[in-house]
Amino acid sequence: MGWRVKKNRFGEIAKALPRDVDKAVNDSADRLALLLSAVVWRRTGVISRVTTSRSKGPMHAEVAVGWYLGKGFYSGFQEFGTSRQGARPIVVPTAQGFVPEYVSAMRTAVANACKA
Amino acid sequence: MVVQIETVELIEPWLYATLHGDTALSTLVDGRVTSTLNPLSEGVTVPFVYFGFASHRDVTNNAGLTLDNEAFYNIKGVSVGNTYTGTALAIAKRINELVQGQNVTLTPFGSLTCARQQIIQYPEVIAGVEYRHLGGLYKIRCSKD
Numbered sequence: 001m002g003w004r005v006k007k008n009r010f011g012e013i014a015k016a017l018p019r020d021v022d023k024a025v026n027d028s029a030d031r032l033a034l035l036l037s038a039v040v041w042r043r044t045g046v047i048s049r050v051t052t053s054r055s056k057g058p059m060h061a062e063v064a065v066g067w068y069l070g071k072g073f074y075s076g077f078q079e080f081g082t083s084r085q086g087a088r089p090i091v092v093p094t095a096q097g098f099v100p101e102y103v104s105a106m107r108t109a110v111a112n113a114c115k116a
Numbered sequence: 117m118v119v120q121i122e123t124v125e126l127i128e129p130w131l132y133a134t135l136h137g138d139t140a141l142s143t144l145v146d147g148r149v150t151s152t153l154n155p156l157s158e159g160v161t162v163p164f165v166y167f168g169f170a171s172h173r174d175v176t177n178n179a180g181l182t183l184d185n186e187a188f189y190n191i192k193g194v195s196v197g198n199t200y201t202g203t204a205l206a207i208a209k210r211i212n213e214l215v216q217g218q219n220v221t222l223t224p225f226g227s228l229t230c231a232r233q234q235i236i237q238y239p240e241v242i243a244g245v246e247y248r249h250l251g252g253l254y255k256i257r258c259s260k261d
Binding site: 076077080081082083084086087089092093095096097099 | 150160162166168169170171172173186188190192194236238240242247249253
């Protein structure tokens with residue numbers, strides 16, 4: 001005896017999933033930027049002030065810690081080192097520490113979409 | 117000996133032995149491999165290879181037992197010049213050949229795997245001298261068993 005599907009909600013879930021996941025991606029990027037701005041190198045405070053997040057389209061966000069050829073450009077030197085100074089990494093450990101929170105946010109987003 | 121700090125006791129000695137022990141890479145940088153084990157000093161001669169600890173987390177089971185270690189290392193070459201080709205590229209490629217995709221059993225115990233997560237590439241100018249940094253951020257999973 002097989003299954004007979006009388007009703008399914010695939011359409012609603014398919015509609016809700018991108019919306020909820022997109023929101024979770026953007027919220028996570030905001031949260032990571034907030035975390036980073038609190039812990040990045042503070043000599044003048046510039047890197048902290050320019051640490052920011054922005055949406056880069058559907059389900060894609062970017063967190064910037066300093067700008068290439070702009071304010072806080074030297075964050076890369078701190079993170080990865082210079083010809084005279086070893087690396088003082090903050091961004092990679094913070095991002096790695098953020099992974100469980102991100103996984104949890106994604107799990108919640110998918111669960112919410114399935115309840116749509 | 118009981119290994120407890122896998123980064124210092126297993127990963128970094130392997131990285132140093134692998135990078136420092138390679139004749140081709142050694143020739144390119146004249147044997148200069150710097151790291152958290154032997155830090156950079158003012159006036160260090162370029163080119164050189166640098167590897168540095170970036171991050172780590174324990175992978176544990178539900179009982180809190182560490183099953184595995186996941187570490188990130190920044191491994192790159194630093195050279196003088198205004199281009200990523202030439203020496204900078206040769207060093208970065210040799211580093212990648214030596215560590216990328218490795219699945220190593222360590223002696224007397226332990227094992228690790230290494231996979232690049234992203235390329236590291238940036239310029240630096242100090243006192244009118246241009247440097248190029250080229251290499252990668254590598255994820256190294258290590259088990260002491």
